[in-house]
Amino acid sequence: MRPEILFPLFAPATSLKGVGPRVAPLVEKLAGPIVRDVAFLKPHSLIRRTPTTVADAVEGEVQTFELTIESYAKPRGPNQPWRVRCFDTTGFISLVFFGSFGASLELRHPKGARRIVSGKVERFRDELQISHPDYIVEPDKADTIPELEPVYPATAGLPPRTVRRLALEAASRAPALPEWQDPAWLRQENFPSWQAALARLHTPQSEADLLPQARHQRRLAYDELLAHQLAMAQRKAARRSHPASKIAAGDIAPRIEADLPFALTGAQQRSLVEIRADLAAGERMSRLLQGDVGSGKTVVAMLAMADIAAAGGQTALMAPTEILARQHFETLAEPLRAHGVEVVLLTGRDRGAPRAEKLAALASGGAKVAVGTHALFQDEVVFQRLMMAVIDEQHRFGVAERQRLQAKGEAVHLLAMSATPIPRTLELTVYGDLDVSRIDEKPPGRTPVATRASPMTRVHEIEARLEAAVKGGAQAFWICPLVSESELVDLKAAEVRATELRARIGPSVGLVHGKMPPAEKDAVMADFADGKLSVLVATTVVEVGVNVPNATIMVIEQAERFGLAQLHQLRGRVGRGRRESACVLLYDPPLSETAQKRLDILRRTDDGFLIAETDLELRGGGDALGLRQSGFPDYRFADPFAHRDLIAAAGDDARLIVARDPQLTSERGKALRVLQELFDWRPASPLKDAG
Template identity: 55%
Template sequence: MSQDHSQDHSQDAGAALAEGRGRSAGARSSDQAPSLRPSLLDPLFAPARGLPGIGPKMAPMIERLLGTPERPARIIDLLFHLPQGGVARRLMGSISEAPPGEPVTVGVTVTGYRAPQAGPGKRPYRVLVEDPTGDITLVFFGMPAPRVEKMLPLGSHRYVTGRIDLWDGHRQMVHPSRIVDEAGFAALPAVEPVYGATEGLTSRAISKLAHAALDRLPVLPEWQDPAWLRQNGLPAFAEALRAEHKPDGPPPPVATDGTVPATPARRRLAYDELLASQLALALTRARSRRGPGRQNAGDGGLLGRIEAALPFALTGAQTRALGEIRADLGSDRRMLRLLQGDVGSGKTAVALLAMASAVEAGRQAALMAPTEILARQHHDRLTAMAGPLRLRLLTGRDRAAERRATLSDLAEGQVDIVVGTHALFQESVAFRDLGLAVVDEQHRFGVHQRLALGAKGQAVDILVMTATPIPRTLALTFFGDMDVSVLDEKPAGRRPIATRLVSTDRLDEVVAGLGRALQAGEQVYWICPLVAESEYVDLAAAEDRFADLQAEFGAVVGLIHGKMPGPEKDAAMERFAAGDTRILVATTVVEVGVDVAQATIMVIEHAERFGLAQLHQLRGRVGRGAKASTCLLLYRGPLGQVARARLEMMRETEDGFRIAEEDLRLRGEGEVLGTRQSGLAAFRLARLESDGDLLEVARDDARLVVERDPALRSERGRALRVLLYLFERDAAIRLLGAG
């Protein structure tokens, strides 16, 4: 069962495009503001339930497959619900020649019935069929016997399509996708597309609805460059949709990893979606930089003194990134830059020196972190390195008097750098002259929060940091409106982390090993995927594991998870940092940024349930001191192919960028960075793991368009406006309207 819900696209995460998209995307109703979408597209955004053949019984199924809680399924959702493959009409020569595991069509004679045997559970109805070379069993669950026997009368000749599998040594086909007689076979299309379906709604029913949706497709202007289309052999938009939903040739084979082949039609549609995304980002980038900037770099004296006082020398990557940031700060254009670096690559030091540059120019700086733990940690680490800079912490839990004093000092210019959580962009927070805003872990904030912080001053430069190494294609997608600086070196002295795979069957050995580590003075993280045991998911629970380990080791075991009140989390973290607790049982709340140099062992329970990027982030919590460190990946077997590949990759390398690329290949862009969980959705038509090369082309094309036609008023510009509406980038259109 596949549910290809059309959701808001995360590709605009680097732009203020989320706002209002749902309102303009849905079908119009009396309580909705009218959309500015051109009437040309109205047929495509009409409710799908208006198509012929969708009655009261089918309508809820269509909504379950293609609708969302915010809006009903629409014609465009059907058209963008592309087939996952196809079945050619041509016959396999015989049953004996039909390859197991692949969709085939065979001509057979019905020879017998086997009614379900009495017993618990659902028992199938079986039909025996044969041809001169052998026999197979057709298996039907939950289908009344009279209906099965009407489709397959005893002694009749039928053509059946489906996948032949081996079960208990016998060939069988479960729920054939089609059963036709001679006349029906002659009338079949050359290729029948296969769609992701939902319970009660068959692939063939979806195909009929998609054909009806194609009849509603209006004539649209061509928004792509005709010469580029010819050069790459790509069809027109409407032709590409028809080729997918009404294929006239045998389908290309699906890749071993299940990837649908990138036909010219799929490439065309993928490029349309990528261009819409990149054009929206380019418009936002142009808008954000339209206003004049201010120079945020002084003579370098203060910056040099702080750098000279650091207890370490900057790496080449840090020096390069700082140079790029300083060049932006010294220009008269507003900076919008992403600083991405692997675990322990030194982003905090670069951020400090960037903020010192703004202070040197007579302005203020702010650093916003996603959690109070990280905000406090940033404040403590920056204070230790900041020299003469005046730092202050501002969070949502400050005492009233303390908060009033901080706000007053900020407004009067008595604070150079303020570090805080989302409390920083509240209306009551005013700066004397904010020049640089640093946002840590951007993907954990909404875009409007970043923009709100940037609006706290005049021509504020923005530096966004992420400790999650991002493949280049995802960097263009999620942060495409930004310039990018990469920290791809680790500071000298960082020791490698020994990573081992251990079955949960050996849990007792692991616990015994922790006892020896505690006697040697080491500290341990133990990560669990759940807070409390669930009756539905049999995974280790943090509270239960805490109780088990506390029973074994006593009061040296601590607990921290996201559901604890803030003060309790801070206290638990402080006890661990001070060494009062030696084993910290935690959920992924410690994933990013938490820094305890004395911790040398990381145990990740049910590691097979985590993504590669998350495993890499968790492992990066150890290996921060002088001692050798170990990461134990506890897994419950047997492992699937993808899970085993993830864990083997963790054992092979600590290169976060290589790990991120592999994560993208294994899981697709919708899972990397936890975007499924954060509400950011994947593309509907494009697949970055196979269409990543098109993303670069789309970015260059979008930037050229905005340079030459920033208001999209040319003939192609007007067609591109249609493209933006088609892929629901309405907010980009509003930017055009706002001048």
């Protein structure tokens, strides 16, 4: 039940003055449907209006003048502006208006009238002018022109000044809320109250007030981070309160490990120890296994599956695409079956008797491991004793989908896997409700991928080299970026590239893109994996999650448009076998200094975690790492780069709160409940669940 004190902020945005049926959809698109969303809009810049005279006017600056209107010049043609000639004691300046409202201007501002005018000064030929001034008011209303004016985001039909008016009205409805911050932390950071911080957000006194390190900005960011971290800490504690079967390390896993043609890396061994400790604890496991593409996550998961099987339980491994599910099945089936652990593959393609046979094996417990896609959580899939769910690239699944799979058993252990490297400083924001194991070592025998950058002007030279490599039996990925607002335009560019490569290489060039039906897409990628295609042209990063050991070349067009972490993941698709591999980063010159540094770090290292940290350093906040696709929360005030210290502090505070006051019944606990409602970060918020 939402506290009554928050009702004014959760009123519909239509309760704001001027937000009627026409404006409401624009406000919702820009901010959201309620008053709070509008109050949480941040100004992005500041206009400083300097009072001056015509003689001292500075081109390109927004300035304010006291002028007398001398004359009106009507437009000579339909594309010509109205020009209003004005003067002060030091010189002349013209006000310029395009459109058909000159006559009404003359009525409101007649010749000889004195007016306060504010706007951006320009020079046209030898004359100073202001095009469409921001303000023209009578001298007794001069105080309606702010000397400092925050500029808000806008959308078509909703100009920044209208947004500012709505944001100020929304913020004025914010009540004084009970203090939820720890008093010692509040004193240490010298934070203002929440209400004062929000008010200062909308009335900045200087450019410094717009920076994320301004005191009021840090206060609002910390509040948001604390609400989120507290929800995740509560969720984590709730999971741990559910008893689960204690599973000891069995005798099957050591035999499987002994059969492997390689030794586990130190990072794989460490991760397996952490997983086994969770399984033996008697509490439900919620662990993320994080590691680069090809770092050996699946092998670690397989050994945990063997322990589950030895204890008489079953495991389900769910992958986002059929081709990835088949890939996992091929990795797991032979080693597990060799030691009596039956594995079945279940996808949407299964029909008739084969499907019925697989379902019967799962229901009877004859099959201990099921590998599949979304087909795993369908109603007719019944497990005899599901004890662990392994979810690959878990951010690709909705919360409800993950929960439906876990609901197939009692207190099912969760092991999530992700190949998206997240900087350590941001781990809490994405995986705060999970324990994290990192595989940060490469398996021995992986051939380093030679990486070089080349300008797009040399694309035909790259095509020629690719043609020669394909004739020698090589396979290659060619990635086309999403560069346009229109998917159709992007698709056209990829089709053109595929056609160009087919003309040079022949019909063995395939194309996958987001508009294709999943089955068709899987079929093309399967042909590539089977060696029937030599080159796979793809329009998006997510289309290429396929292991092709024979693929030794990765070409990425306009690489400067991708996040560093995305580039690193793409590069990880080659170099999976023993043959030398290469990655060519094609870029549009000239490169900015930052883009140059980003491509340089890729050439110097293949450590995904180091690359992710560097990307964060180079590009700061925003969505530098493609984090939105990785399950990163959509914060309103917190900046992942600028507020890294606050992320750690909020995580520590949240864990202490849950340990001391798990039900939030103390005075501070009650205030924290208000905070969680304010930001919609509650333990049961299904749309914001990380695991």
